[in-house]
Amino acid sequence: MRLLFAGTPAAAVPSLEALLGSRHEVVAVLTRPDARSGRGRTSGISAVKARALEAGLEVLTPDRPRDQEFQARLAGLAVDAAPVVAYGALIPPALLDVPTHGWVNLHFSVLPAWRGAAPVQHALMAGDEVTGATTFRLEAGLDTGPVFGFLTETIRPRDTAGDLLDRLAVAGAGLLVQTLDAIEDGILSPVAQGTDGVSHAPKLETEDARVRWSQPPHVIDRRIRGCTPAPGAWTTVPDGSRLGLGPVVGAPDVTDLAPGEVRAGKRDVLVGTAGHAVRLGDVTPQGKRPMAAADWARGARLDGAVVLGGVA
Structure with missing residues (x-):
């Protein structure tokens, strides 16, 4: 399939790497605009952008995905699916059905637990013993879309959020490729999330x-x-x-x-x-x-x- 990959931080890079090595074609990458940081307010590119440029991929960095220029480019790419890993901005409802198979999100929890921006951190702070990763199709609600697949991961007694996220990023990359393979083969349809066990993981300030x-x-x-x-x-x-x-x-x-x-x-x-x-x-x-x-x-x-x- 032709793919637009959307992601920003280092945790998304294993998924991009896995897709580059898969049977699918990554035709472009969507990531957040360069961020300014430090006392000198120097501009820094995202980890995903750095890897995409290294791979010679087209990189799209709209201020907002609803920008008209990005919408036109998305339509022109004619992608079959848009895998998403920690992109960092909401995809407008008008764009959700532009890819043939939609936007396939890799989320670092077993949904419907820990919907939101910081699932790994909240799982640790809550004392969960097991977490995981889920692939699901984006819809207008926050992490409410139907699920393609999931995996589980034991939380170790001394795990930090960084430790746990590193493991989930690698394991989740494999799950994402398997999901896209099965979608292309026509053997996988998403299943609606249950209503039990819903919890929320807002960004930590x-x-x-x-x-x-x-x-x-x-x-x-x-x-x-x-x-x-x-x-x-x-x-x-x-x-x-x-x-x-x-x-x-x-x-x-x-x-x-x-x-x-x-x-x-x-x-x-x-x-x-x-x-x-x-x-x-x-x-x-x-x-x-x-x-x-x-x-x-x-x-x-x-x-x-x-x-x-x-x-x-």
Whole structure:
């Protein structure tokens, strides 16, 4: 089949690679416009755009998919299907039926669980033991379209969102190719999603990644891992600056610390919670590079009672 591939971040690159090596023809790639970042506001291209240019593919970067110029180009490409992996913008209803077989989305959850922009992060924070990936046909609703296929993936005890997404991106790429093969062969039709187990996974904002030390330690652990690497868990130190938090590296049987209270030793840093304390792993002081928590504590010269997070 002739394909338009839509995707933006690194998690979409395995799918593009798999399609380039498949029996199908990727005739163009749709990705988000170049983003400006850093103090110099330098322009950076998406991971998908970089791979597409390397492969010599036509790259389309409309500000919005409803732009008339993009709509005209989509019609001119005459694609049979448009596989989508984390593109990052809504496809207008008027364009959903332009490809012969529609837009086939690879979503990183087992739908109808965790519909939305951050399914992997929310699955981790909720303490799910199993997640997966689903291929489905886009429709006007958010991740509500009929399902072609799915796979499952066990969530490991120390997984971060980055770890889990890396595995799902690779496994999901195979599922996407299998789905498109079966659609072309005429042996696969989508099945409507069930109504049980619906949950939602909106995009995580910076405030969502703030650690509340008044919560139980297992909740804190899940939030930090779910926000790693992005948007990045954090707390505040007494001077009001932010301290980035990597995954904790243990939960010792220490219960005499108040929520947020710090106990710094030569080799570890403990912080109180609503239950037993947690042992910090790497931390990132504001404006600095990541470092071991014990190194940070020595440099910060923590004297007396120190409480992280302001209001616990």
